[in-house]
Amino acid sequence: MTKKQLIAHFLRLNRTSYLLAIVFIFLVNWLQVEIPRYIQLAIDLIDDASTSGHEQLKTYVGIVVIMAVSMIIVRILSRIYALNPGRITEAALKNMLLKKLNRLPNSFHDKFASGKLISIVNNDLSGVRLLFGVGFLQFFNALLALSLTPLWMWRISPELTMYSVVPIAVAFVIFRIGFKRMKALHMEHMRRLQNLSAQLMSYLSGIDLIKSQQMSPWVKAEIETLNQQLLRCRMQITRIQVYFMPILDYANDLMKVLILGLGGYMLMQQQLTLGEITAFLTYSVLLAMPLMQLGRIATIYQRGMVGITSVQTILNADIPEQDVTPLPQLEVDSLKGQTFSVRNLSFSYPGEERLILDNISFDIPPGKKVGVLGSIGAGKTTLVNCLNHHLDVPASTVFLGDKDVTTIARSDLRRFVKTITQDPYLFSATVEENIRFGSRDADIASAQVDEVLELSQLAGDVSRFEEGDQTVVGEKGIMLSGGQKQRLSIARALLQPSDLIIMDNVLSAVDYETERKILEGLFSQLTTQSVLVVSHRVNALEYMDEIIVLHEGKVIAKGSHATLLKTCPYYYDTWQLQQNEAETEAC
The missing domain is CATH 1.20.1560.10 (ABC transporter type 1, transmembrane domain)
Incomplete structure (x- = not known):
């Protein structure tokens, strides 16, 4: 949109107000130049001592007064219609x-x-x-x-x-x-x-x-x-x-x-x-x-x-072409309950030659719980941002069913994928309002809010608040602890059903045992939704159907917890190290 087009658009938007303003502005200026003319005529009659002259003088003065009052009213109207x-x-x-x-x-x-x-x-x-x-x-x-x-x-x-x-x-x-x-x-x-x-x-x-x-x-x-x-x-x-x-x-x-x-x-x-x-x-x-x-x-x-x-x-x-036109509702409905697939995904950030992800492939069928384990810098968050199309991924690498995600509008993809990050953003509003922000439906019942609070293991904490779920959490959730903020973000994501929930180190602010208990309770309720849990803690992934081990951008092993302990030295060493840390913390 050029400058001329932008200006023309808003001139058209306010054309009625502007037209009235021009009329009133013209009347104000016309009255302004007419009043001195009658003042001139009145002054020239001052020396006229005749009765008719005095009457004419009174007439001119009266006209000036009427015009002045009229000008005040018209000026107010001109400002209203010009400034609005x-x-x-x-x-x-x-x-x-x-x-x-x-x-x-x-x-x-x-x-x-x-x-x-x-x-x-x-x-x-x-x-x-x-x-x-x-x-x-x-x-x-x-x-x-x-x-x-x-x-x-x-x-x-x-x-x-x-x-x-x-x-x-x-x-x-x-x-x-x-x-x-x-x-x-x-x-x-x-x-x-x-x-x-x-x-x-x-x-x-x-x-x-x-x-x-x-x-x-x-x-x-x-x-x-x-x-x-x-x-x-x-x-x-x-x-x-x-x-x-x-x-x-x-x-x-x-x-x-x-x-x-x-x-x-x-x-x-x-x-x-x-x-x-x-x-x-x-x-x-x-x-x-x-x-x-x-x-x-x-x-x-x-x-x-x-x-x-x-x-x-x-x-x-420029908005990406696929984001300009959302999918028809019938096509959106057909994508529900489909498998998320990653095929030979390699990714590097613009201006960098080093591959952050190198030839990654795996599937997340409906209802499956998948974990991703990796140390800092392994590419876990980059993988998450490729799955939810936050990053511009190469074509034909990430699929929802048989649909390439690069051909799906991001607004449509958000219906199927919800991402919970380790640094949740909370608004300066109540606990309930922060949860409701995660839903497009304004008619969500309070019972549903209570349900997701239970699922996220936050209900007990909220019940101890003086005002319960009507407690204002402050700017960026300053009134809550790190773990409470992360669990509140989980509750927000659970309020509106989605096919895949991605949890990217969402419970990093709580200890090993608390994280495991929260995820265990959560998975017992989420039987139909797929979940991808990204963590550097082995304990958090013990109950996953499949665990993907990521190291320096490559998948070095896949399998269940028991299988990886036997077949993947990197996984076993990480588990052993974290077990020792947990025991040290307990002492």
Whole structure:
């Protein structure tokens, strides 16, 4: 979507409001230029001592009062209909951005730090809001004022109007120089603000490490460097706003001097009346406001266009072809209960030659419990992210039934595969609400929530909370222990049925025995769902139907726990070592 298409879309979206706004803005400006005309007529009647003159004077004064009151009402309406589209556009764009970000693949998010995306949604969108709201209002105010006011001035004295325009024309030439420079500075300001936001997000994420390692002075220095760069850019913009943009104000003051000097001379020559001079000066005041607004309009325009450029970064990002069109419901239904298969999967990250996964093959039939054992760096998490298509896997390597997952929209695949990671994200909401976030169905009964709490072995902990499942867990679940957060994430994944549940070291925060008991109780209930448990603990995998041993990206053995103890030295050594560790912990 180009800039013109984006602007045209939101102009159409708010066309009714904009049309009414233009009508009311025109009426405001028409009343503004008509009121001085009746003031002129009233002043010229002051010397008329006749009864008819007095009556006419009262009529003109009454007309001025009525017009002034009418202008107040119409101005309020013009602001309502001109400013509302800015908020409507901002809300619509935020919804569009959130929807698009949710559909973009992991490769996009690897390129853009979360802080930059937050800066676009918060800071840059405010410029778009101003463009479609205040910018629209002030542009048409200035356009109509600069059209009608000079016309009414011309009616009084073409010669004086021409003299008045000269300083304005000179000022516009100087103004344009500053306007061009501001465009580049606003783009630079946007980039520096995004960089600062990205760095702050990064440092806040690692605040515990920064404190424990006494890295605060270094972090402060880094942030101060970015702050100073942003400040210098902001000061350059401010200098232009101070020295270049007010040039129109100075031109307006010079115009008033010309009007008073030349107008006074013409008054003495009886070429103009006192009422006409008064009206002409009033028009110059009316002309001052739009001239003053031109500087702000230029700033709003630049911010708005910079904001639109930022928004296009997200809106114009390519969604993978298979994610554009979801599968028909009949085809989705046909995939239920199918076997997940991995065939000769090899994977390396972009820019790296080393294979993280090397020729992996295995099946996960319906209802089967499969474990993956491997040390740190063996490729376990990469394998998980290939199965759920979080990573862009090669075609014809991962299948759901006979369907290649690279041809299935990720939104459709999420119906069949649920992934629970070792670092669960919890919202600052209640326990129940965090569980319900895992379901597309808003009508889930409380009994179902209680059931998944039991399955995840969290019901006992929740019952001891003062407010039970209505306890607020705090930001990122800060009120819960590491094990409680992981079990809550399991409960969330279990609420909505799926064909395959992947557990990637989900109970790493609990001890060996607790992990084994939780998984044993969980498997006794999940008889129809397939489960893939990834762990570096042998005890957690004892009850698996099949265990895949992963070492340096390769499958070195497959089989049950008993079989692998006899046939796989690596598996046996790992089990023996962990048994000794468990005994040491028990002592």
